[in-house]
Amino acid sequence: MSQETATYRRIQRRELHSSRSATAIVVAAVVVIALAYIATETVLALAGQPPLLVSPTDMGEGIAGVAAVDTGILIAAGVVVALIGLVLVISAIAPGRRARRVIESEKTAVVVDNEVIASALARHAARAGRVSPDSVRVSVSHRAAVVDLTPASGMAVDKDAVLAAVQAELDTLGLSPALTPRVTISSHGKVGA
Amino acid sequence: MNNTNRAANRTLILVIGLVLLVVGAAAAVLGVVSDYRDAFTSVAPSVQQNVADFMDGAPLAGTVTWWHIAALALIVLVVVLLVIFIFRQGHGHTGRFVRDNKTATGETIIDSRVAEQLMLESLTDRPELVSCRVTTYLVKDTPVLKVSALARRGVSPVAIVTLVEDRLAALDQLLGSHVLASVHVSGGFRVKASSSTRL
Numbered sequence: 001m002s003q004e005t006a007t008y009r010r011i012q013r014r015e016l017h018s019s020r021s022a023t024a025i026v027v028a029a030v031v032v033i034a035l036a037y038i039a040t041e042t043v044l045a046l047a048g049q050p051p052l053l054v055s056p057t058d059m060g061e062g063i064a065g066v067a068a069v070d071t072g073i074l075i076a077a078g079v080v081v082a083l084i085g086l087v088l089v090i091s092a093i094a095p096g097r098r099a100r101r102v103i104e105s106e107k108t109a110v111v112v113d114n115e116v117i118a119s120a121l122a123r124h125a126a127r128a129g130r131v132s133p134d135s136v137r138v139s140v141s142h143r144a145a146v147v148d149l150t151p152a153s154g155m156a157v158d159k160d161a162v163l164a165a166v167q168a169e170l171d172t173l174g175l176s177p178a179l180t181p182r183v184t185i186s187s188h189g190k191v192g193a
Numbered sequence: 194m195n196n197t198n199r200a201a202n203r204t205l206i207l208v209i210g211l212v213l214l215v216v217g218a219a220a221a222v223l224g225v226v227s228d229y230r231d232a233f234t235s236v237a238p239s240v241q242q243n244v245a246d247f248m249d250g251a252p253l254a255g256t257v258t259w260w261h262i263a264a265l266a267l268i269v270l271v272v273v274l275l276v277i278f279i280f281r282q283g284h285g286h287t288g289r290f291v292r293d294n295k296t297a298t299g300e301t302i303i304d305s306r307v308a309e310q311l312m313l314e315s316l317t318d319r320p321e322l323v324s325c326r327v328t329t330y331l332v333k334d335t336p337v338l339k340v341s342a343l344a345r346r347g348v349s350p351v352a353i354v355t356l357v358e359d360r361l362a363a364l365d366q367l368l369g370s371h372v373l374a375s376v377h378v379s380g381g382f383r384v385k386a387s388s389s390t391r392l
Binding site: 003004006007008010011012014015017019020021023024025027028029031032035036038039042043046048057060061063064065066067068071072073074075077078079080081082083084085086087088089090091092093100103105107108109110111112113115116117119120122123133169172173174 | 195197199201202203204205206207209210211212213214215216217218219220221222223224225230233234237238240241244245256257261264265268269271272275276278279282283332333335337344346347348349350351354357358361362373374375376377378379380
């Protein structure tokens, strides 16, 4: 059984985080194109043919003489390249969490999108607040579920009842990480809702 | 739940990111600090000359040297490795669901398609689900059924999980072996049941 649990843990961990494969494929493809270009120029230079754009020797001299370039352009280009590098480093290190969470279950590895949870909470909140499902907006983030409820004009909404209903639904879901519900009732009602 | 090597993905992104960060920062500093720029201007041409001289050592034929060949070989090697890396992404599906089931009289092999179709058939036309997809992945050398369900609006995910687990228990019975499964419940813009009723 522990073997099965370990397999399920692995599946859930991988489902909850981005694989970064799109970024990795783009980076690898760009490097491949750059290297293929350098290789082409090298072969052309060795065969004594005119270069496509720049010969390898000119490339080397260009890099060596880069300090002669206008400082404004140099700084701007440097900052842009460094920023791209920074974005890549951050995406390599950041957890890359997806908007999903685990529902604890003995038999299977269950992963549920946050929007499904939001939609289920919205239905329960609408019922408890006695408003139309379209008057409830729920957003689920990593830790909190925020329920925004717009009452029908002239009808008071029992905030505690809504909160209790949302909490009860969260309890049956058994989510990991758990969600803290927060209910806000809009001060302006909606006519005919 | 494919077998993409995620550590490799992140390592490649990290290495290229660090290279770009260092090169970009160096170029920017070159533009800002004049002392650094002067030092670079005095040193860089001789370094470039040294590299060029080094590449022209060990001649092979005419202007071609062994170092040119070595550099080209290195580039080709890196390109091949990166192309393999790109095409290694994803994968991990398996066609066999039950193997190694040998007895004295023979062996039973069950294709993944059997389990997938049975599972899919038992989940179609359920009011809770808009659609459903079943695939099989190999996780730690064990075939695992992956059930991806698109939930209808407002349906409790627990109801869907209970439904799927119920059907899995039936599948266990049918196939005569314990089935490992992962369930992914998603919702999307297609999930709205119908226009809301107004009274």
